[in-house]
Amino acid sequence: MRKEIIIQSDPKSPISEVFRALRTNIQFMNKAADCQTILITSTVQAEGKSWISANLATTFAQSGSKTLIIDADMRKPRQHKIFQMNNVPGLSNFLSEINDLGRRQRINGMDCVKPTEVENLYLLPSGNIPPNPSELLMSDKIIELINEVTKNFDVVIFDGAPCLLVTDSTIISRLVDSTILVTSQKYTKIDDLKDAKKRIKRVGGNIAGVILNRVEISSKKYEEKYYYASTNTPVLQTERRRQAKRNYEDSDFENNDELKIKNSFEKYNKKESKSIKRNDTEVDEYINDKIKDTQRQIQDEIRSTKFKSKVEVPSDKAREILDSIKKYKD
Amino acid sequence: MIDTHSHILPSVDDGAKDIIETFKIIKEACDAGFSDIFATSHYIEGEYEFDKTDRAFIIDAIMQKIKEERLDINIHIGAEGYISNELPNLIKEGIVPTLGESRYVLFELPLRAKVMYTDEVILKLTKMNLIPVIAHPERYELIQDDPSIAIDWIESGALLQCNYASIIGRYGMKAKETLYKLLDADAVHFLGTDNHRAGSIYTRMDEIKKEFRRRIGRDKLYELSELNPRCILNNEEFDIEMPKRIKGRRKQIKAVD
Numbered sequence: 001m002r003k004e005i006i007i008q009s010d011p012k013s014p015i016s017e018v019f020r021a022l023r024t025n026i027q028f029m030n031k032a033a034d035c036q037t038i039l040i041t042s043t044v045q046a047e048g049k050s051w052i053s054a055n056l057a058t059t060f061a062q063s064g065s066k067t068l069i070i071d072a073d074m075r076k077p078r079q080h081k082i083f084q085m086n087n088v089p090g091l092s093n094f095l096s097e098i099n100d101l102g103r104r105q106r107i108n109g110m111d112c113v114k115p116t117e118v119e120n121l122y123l124l125p126s127g128n129i130p131p132n133p134s135e136l137l138m139s140d141k142i143i144e145l146i147n148e149v150t151k152n153f154d155v156v157i158f159d160g161a162p163c164l165l166v167t168d169s170t171i172i173s174r175l176v177d178s179t180i181l182v183t184s185q186k187y188t189k190i191d192d193l194k195d196a197k198k199r200i201k202r203v204g205g206n207i208a209g210v211i212l213n214r215v216e217i218s219s220k221k222y223e224e225k226y227y228y229a230s231t232n233t234p235v236l237q238t239e240r241r242r243q244a245k246r247n248y249e250d251s252d253f254e255n256n257d258e259l260k261i262k263n264s265f266e267k268y269n270k271k272e273s274k275s276i277k278r279n280d281t282e283v284d285e286y287i288n289d290k291i292k293d294t295q296r297q298i299q300d301e302i303r304s305t306k307f308k309s310k311v312e313v314p315s316d317k318a319r320e321i322l323d324s325i326k327k328y329k330d
Numbered sequence: 331m332i333d334t335h336s337h338i339l340p341s342v343d344d345g346a347k348d349i350i351e352t353f354k355i356i357k358e359a360c361d362a363g364f365s366d367i368f369a370t371s372h373y374i375e376g377e378y379e380f381d382k383t384d385r386a387f388i389i390d391a392i393m394q395k396i397k398e399e400r401l402d403i404n405i406h407i408g409a410e411g412y413i414s415n416e417l418p419n420l421i422k423e424g425i426v427p428t429l430g431e432s433r434y435v436l437f438e439l440p441l442r443a444k445v446m447y448t449d450e451v452i453l454k455l456t457k458m459n460l461i462p463v464i465a466h467p468e469r470y471e472l473i474q475d476d477p478s479i480a481i482d483w484i485e486s487g488a489l490l491q492c493n494y495a496s497i498i499g500r501y502g503m504k505a506k507e508t509l510y511k512l513l514d515a516d517a518v519h520f521l522g523t524d525n526h527r528a529g530s531i532y533t534r535m536d537e538i539k540k541e542f543r544r545r546i547g548r549d550k551l552y553e554l555s556e557l558n559p560r561c562i563l564n565n566e567e568f569d570i571e572m573p574k575r576i577k578g579r580r581k582q583i584k585a586v587d
Contacts, residue, residue, distance in 0.1 A: 081486060084453060129446055298459075299565060318384035321340055321349075325391040328349040 035177035041160035041169040043192040048213040053159040061121035065154035074133040077126035090127025095136040173205030332559035335522025343372040358532035368408040411437035432565035468508040491520040
């Protein structure tokens with residue numbers, strides 16, 4: 001899973017706190033108006049819909065509700081990237097009844113739902129990118145899906161497409177219990193927001209509220225950590241580095257013990273500050289050595305297992321080329 | 331300098347026709363100052379299907395000849411895969427070699443058609459603990475229309491290899507402009523020649539290097555042509571900079587109603 005799920009990667013950051021507050025607000029609304037299905041949309045693209053819906057869904061899942069997140073943005077799907085899962089089969093396959101190999105097949109909606117790495121959180125990805133997402137959403141099958149899904153899940157979050165550019169989200173907004181609009185500071189235009197509200201009201205959708213995203217926060221006011229907790233970290237944390245880290249964590253249990261020892265040293269240091277400081281660095285060095293060792297082991301493993309070819313004989317074509325090379329003289 | 335992309339193996343693909351041309355190219359590469367070359371001949375299912383063992387035998391034979399001729403250059407195994415859902419399996423089964431048997435995998439996309447499943451292939455490869463390297467993104471029509479797709483690839487975990495000759499306009503003005511955009515956005519990680527013929531790119535390296543120096547400076551050129559490819563040779567990872575978002579009009583989805 002990517003670092004974008006701040007609730008999971010950094011549960012103590014102020015941003016996670018804000019998401020938890022948002023969840024409580026929605027839960028209170030839940031009792032009053034029974035809103036089980038929530039659509040998250042915005043005026044134009046790149047305002048933070050997918051990020052907010054992923055994090056909001058994670059907070060719901062952590063609170064114990066069985067949560068489903070549906071990637072309803074069939075034009076530019078992103079949820080499968082955030083949770084690092086396959087995009088097919090998904091919503092578009094269910095709606096169009098065409099499977100990922102291009103054949104006609106009735107697909108059960110619940111078959112497309114996959115569990116994510118977060119406990120209690122499930123994802124219905126968007127599926128293959130269809131040429132006509134709006135038409136697909138107009139069909140009765142979407143109502144069938146919502147009925148089926150609401151039986152099985154406590155909370156269902158739709159990650160929609162921007163509602164000023166395409167009609168997809170407007171269509172969904174009349175089917176769900178409530179709609180949340182995402183805006184971002186110094187980016188969303190007020191007229192656009194008014195227009196979006198008008199469109200949703202016109203088809204009979206309920207707007208629960210507006211989330212203001214990407215608010216600039218002065219570093220004096222909060223800890224510096226807040227600033228770096230956003231997804232725009234200066235150095236890109238790519239999958240391979242995470243993978244290496246994961247391998248390291250999985251492979252070495254001894255090291256975890258070492259970390260515990262290190263933590264205990266830290267605690268001890270706080271009590272008697274200067275006396276044991278040298279030991280701490282020693283432990284650090286030891287851990288660094290261990291990390292290097294395991295990385296080397298992983299690389300050796302890859303070399304020995306993955307890249308072993310079966311038969312060591314050149315094919316006929318290759319033999320011709322080999323002969324020509326042997327004959328070659330300058 | 332290390333060349334991460336070349337088609338020098340004789341009659342394996344549409345590159346060098348015979349061993350005579352191969353050695354012409356190798357001598358040109360020596361003169362141009364290359365110390366290592368990855369022989370990344372095409373692997374396209376149904377078209378060019380030389381597997382890893384064949385390539386290893388051919389490269390061994392060529393290396394022997396190079397030692398006899400006392401040339402100071404090394405040829406390493408590699409392949410330019412062609413994107414398909416089968417590609418991760420082919421690599422797993424050891425049919426398509428990775429770059430120098432490291433964790434880096436070079437593959438290309440069709441130049442004109444738009445492929446929808448690039449992200450899935452990248453995801454599959456990264457889950458296999460490999461590092462996907464996408465060949466010459468500046469030549470794809472998809473990227474020329476919207477360079478920010480290349481940034482999306484990097485965010486999914488891929489690295490980009492651009493062609494030296496794009497900067498002198500060998501693949502057209504659009505490719506040249508796209509390369510400029512990618513370079514400005516810190517989105518290029520390796521440079522390769524993609525050399526198919528004798529007397530083509532290796533003979534023009536002075537001119538090309540001058541252009542690159544003018545555009546990105548000496549240090550950055552050294553990084554792209556020597557330091558980063560060296561990491562492939564040593565099978566190491568390196569930290570990349572977060573690419574900048576590319577400005578300019580992005581194709582917007584048209585409103586339907």
